[in-house]
Every structure is written in structure tokens, then in C-alpha cells.
Amino acid sequence: METPPDDGHADWVIRAYQTEGTSASQPLSSPVVINLGYSVKHFLEGRFVEEPPRAYYTFAFTLWDFLDQASRRQAISTVLLRTGAYGCDICFAGRLERQLVAFCNDPVETALNSGDGIEMIVDVFLPDFPSDEEPSLDVEGVGEDGDFVGIPASTDAVEELTVVKYERGGDIREESCIICFEEFDEGVEVTRTPCKHAFHGGCLTRWLESSRVCPLCRDAIPASADP
Structure with a gap:
């Protein structure tokens, strides 16, 4: 199962696969693993040039965490918070969160009926436009190493x-x-x-x-x- 890239400044592709569950008698304890990775797209000479993808952030949950919309949203929010997505761009992170919550409907139903687990892969593509200004430690966005950059409040x-x-x-x-x-x-x-x-x-x-x-x-x- 896969979604195409979303329109907008940031694109992403979401894929889901069935994995081995814990047991048929305890389907809610089956694993749900989310792998979130991203690469940066540089705008050079009128076209986007994509960097090689970076290592994935991996988060493990259980099917119980994805059973209802509220707990599912909390789990996905945790993923995006810990990867710094909200510090990068609220609009991008909000759209991605909503799509992930909705995307999980079919995989969760399949896992409940089959006793399988779920593995999701989320590939995010962030644009990086050239600038003549030197990078500032007070600017949040995509850092020189390609990671999300966010400065926490005191x-x-x-x-x-x-x-x-x-x-x-x-x-x-x-x-x-x-x-x-x-x-x-x-x-x-x-x-x-x-x-x-x-x-x-x-x-x-x-x-x-x-x-x-x-x-x-x-x-x-x-x-x-x-x-």
C-alpha cells in the first residue's frame, strides 16, 4: 500500500507492509513500526536535485496504539515531534500528520483481521532553496547536515x-x-x-x-x- 507524493513545498511517499504479528489470540499487541526518513531537494539551475536519502528514524508501537483516532494521532505526533518535523514547518507537519492518521485505516483493519503487524515507511522530500545569506543559529529549518533544525524554548x-x-x-x-x-x-x-x-x-x-x-x-x- 502506497500514497503518491503530496502537492506543496514538501512531498512524501507513505508505504505500508504486513509483518509477523505477536499471536492470533492477542492481535492488539502486534507491532506497528514507523520508519521516517527524508532527503533534501536542492533547487539548482532551474530544477530540483535530490540528495541521497538519509538514515531512517525508527519508532515502535503496538496495534493497540493505533486502534482509535486519538491514540493513533498521539503516536504519530510523537514521531513527528521527535524527528523535529514541527520545528521545521507547521503546515508541512500538520498535513503529514493528518494524512498518516487517515492512511492507517486500511492497514490497521487488515492487521486486526489477520493478526499481522504493520511496518510503515515514510519518505519525506524537503526543498532547499539557495540563499546568499550565511546560515544563522537563530534560523529554524533544514540544517547543513540535512537534519531538521529546531531551537527549543527555555x-x-x-x-x-x-x-x-x-x-x-x-x-x-x-x-x-x-x-x-x-x-x-x-x-x-x-x-x-x-x-x-x-x-x-x-x-x-x-x-x-x-x-x-x-x-x-x-x-x-x-x-x-x-x-
Whole structure:
């Protein structure tokens, strides 16, 4: 099973294969392995030139982790967070997360019926446009070695972020958390960045462990969240 590359600045191909399961009597303990690798496409002389693919990041889960949409999204979010994808580009990472969640439907159903495990291979292709500027340590994106580059926010800055209750029609502009794509429940506590954008506290904390920039406007969280 395979998906073609997605349209946009970053492309990817997702493939899934059946593997040996744990046992027919305990299908939910069958392994689900995700291998995520990527290469960089350089734009040279009017065309893209692709670098050789780099080593895969490998993550192991069980079929139980992929049984419902919420736990599946959490597992996939973990993969993307630990590989630094969210620190590279929120739009790219969000699109890839949504497609991976949907892509898993058929492999998970097949594995449940057969008792097999699942191995997924995700090949990501990131564009790198030439620039006359020297690379900066304060810039997040694709580093010279081809890895995702993200600068985490400081612990003090994260702890000092404002926590408020969400009220529909109040002064919080967002109606949902752009990181997990879930709507805010009335009265739930949300965490707000200095640029006044709101997110679920846990979602934002995980994000800031990978990247210090706001997921919505890309403003950098300062060394201290105090004005």
C-alpha cells in the first residue's frame, strides 16, 4: 500500500507492509513500526536535485496504539515531534500528520483481521532553496547536515506562559488548538503565548520542546515570557 507524493513545498511517499504479528489470540499487541526518513531537494539551475536519502528514524508501537483516532494521532505526533518535523514547518507537519492518521485505516483493519503487524515507511522530500545569506543559529529549518533544525524554548519561558480559561466569544481568538486540531471545550484551561495565540497546554509544551516559535505566527518565544 502506497500514497503518491503530496502537492506543496514538501512531498512524501507513505508505504505500508504486513509483518509477523505477536499471536492470533492477542492481535492488539502486534507491532506497528514507523520508519521516517527524508532527503533534501536542492533547487539548482532551474530544477530540483535530490540528495541521497538519509538514515531512517525508527519508532515502535503496538496495534493497540493505533486502534482509535486519538491514540493513533498521539503516536504519530510523537514521531513527528521527535524527528523535529514541527520545528521545521507547521503546515508541512500538520498535513503529514493528518494524512498518516487517515492512511492507517486500511492497514490497521487488515492487521486486526489477520493478526499481522504493520511496518510503515515514510519518505519525506524537503526543498532547499539557495540563499546568499550565511546560515544563522537563530534560523529554524533544514540544517547543513540535512537534519531538521529546531531551537527549543527555555524551561523558564514555558513555565511563565499565561494559562486562561476558554470562553466562547471571549478574548481568545482561536476556537481550536492548531497543534492537535481539536476544538476547545467551554471552560477548559488553555495556554497563551506572548503573541496572544492559545493552545492546549500539553500540546504547546510538547511543541516548545522542539521549537520555540509560535505554531501560528512563527514569533519566537523569548528567553523569558515576561514582557
